[in-house]
Amino acid sequence: MKFIWKHIRPYIKDFYKFYKLFIGFTYDFKRFVLYSGWRNNMKDAEQRNYFSVLVYHALEKSMSYKNRNADSGWKNAYKLLDLLKIANKYNNVGYHDKAAKQVLETFINLPENREHEKSKQIKQELKTIQFNSTDKHGAIKLNQKEYQQGILENPEAFFFSRYSLREFKDAIVPNEIISRAVKLAMKTPSVCNRQPWHIYHTNNKCVKDTILKYQSGNKPFGEKIPNLMIISIDLKAFFLAEEHYEYWIDGGMFSMSLIYAFHALGIATCPLNWSTPPSQDRLLRKEVDICPHHTIVMLLAIGYPDASNITCASARRPLDEIYTQIRER
Ligand SMILES: Cc1cc2nc3c(=O)[nH]c(=O)nc-3n(C[C@H](O)[C@H](O)[C@H](O)COP(=O)(O)O)c2cc1C
Incomplete structure (x- = not known):
């Protein structure tokens, strides 16, 4: 009996660790399935706002390039319009809904888009949507000096x-x-x-x-x-x-x-x-x-730190242990 126990004991420990790992992953998986936005329920204000920023951020990026592709962005523009209509209909407007409206307005008013039939149509539809953001969205200009204020x-x-x-x-x-x-x-x-x-x-x-x-x-x-x-x-x-x-x-x-x-x-x-x-x-x-x-x-x-503190030194490893320069193969 002792002999058998000696041999299976390490495996029992491993099995227990594996079991705990499984339970942990299953818990995270279950929570992700239950609570994440994978079902795209756009009537839910929180989910929609997170989705809105995902979409309007793509437009912000498109507008931020020095040489932007003049034909890009329309698919996202229409997606935003749909999201704005949902926010309006369910009257549960959030921060990103308002930002989305401003980004869409900026997009359709770009010099290359302004006279486009699509812009005129979107502008017409936006007339029914009354909410606005007071913050600045879209693309902004930043000079080197402003950027390097963080030095x-x-x-x-x-x-x-x-x-x-x-x-x-x-x-x-x-x-x-x-x-x-x-x-x-x-x-x-x-x-x-x-x-x-x-x-x-x-x-x-x-x-x-x-x-x-x-x-x-x-x-x-x-x-x-x-x-x-x-x-x-x-x-x-x-x-x-x-x-x-x-x-x-x-x-x-x-x-x-x-x-x-x-x-x-x-x-x-x-x-x-x-x-x-x-x-x-x-x-x-x-x-x-x-x-x-x-x-x-x-x-x-x-x-607040005390006038005098004692803490762990927690020294850091040498750089070469954690840093590799990638070379061409
Ligand atoms: C995600 C995370 C969890 C941590 N958990 C604990 C903890 O439960 N108890 C504790 O005393 N310190 C905890 N720490 C602090 C670490 O021990 C500490 O950051 C590390 O030793 C480096 O030291 P330093 O923060 O003083 O540079 C944790 C740190 C991180 C980043």
Whole structure:
């Protein structure tokens, strides 16, 4: 008996790992099928707005090239018109619906399109659509000086002074600073500019404790975290099977921007993994109001750095271990 057990034991461990992997993938797959936008339900305002930006962004790109193809864009122009009519009919207009209208108007008024029969027809149909955006959409001009305003005098000082801190001052970071950091992070690029992020924030002790009891990496510092965020992604923003990993990418990129935004404002952070089994994710959702179609990417602990801090050195590998120059074959 001992002999058999000795031989099957390693396989049982492997099988258990495989089982957990299977459960994790199945959970993500099920959530994608249930909540993503693959059925293209354009009556749903959220789905339609994500789809609108996908379409109008293609027109924005077309209008942004120095030598644009004068015949391009009409298919997307008609798609936008259809989406605008749906928004109008169901009277559930969102940000991207308004932006879409402005982009379409700009497109049909391009010098090469203005006299086109199609432009006249679209213009006529747009008369019934009353909503407008107050922001600027389409293509914009940007000179080199404007673009290079982002140059840092000492980028090393900025990047190399960020560390994940796990202990903070007791003071809570005020909402104005939290909102400012989120606004800065919203400049993060996202696929077709869909901006599928949703950020949950709390500084309430009870809520923080409830969330953190399902997170595996916050001991022993979790109970003293002043502000806590859940960074999530709206699955409704994803329409194609090929996009089934895109939300992790968009979520990861946003998270990093947010961390750097806080760093630029002098606020310390520590990312907290949400690599939890599906059961933990489900339990959290029973206790905290998180929209079913929002997938949690990670949590973020936030607080003021102490006058004196101790943290992990977390040294970085040498560049040649992670960098390869691709050569011609
Ligand atoms: C997605 C992600 C999840 C993380 N989860 C945890 C965590 O659960 N607990 C923790 O103490 N640190 C966590 N960290 C912080 C890492 O340990 C830390 O970023 C890494 O050691 C590099 O150190 P630095 O951030 O100070 O440069 C996480 C980091 C990332 C990016």
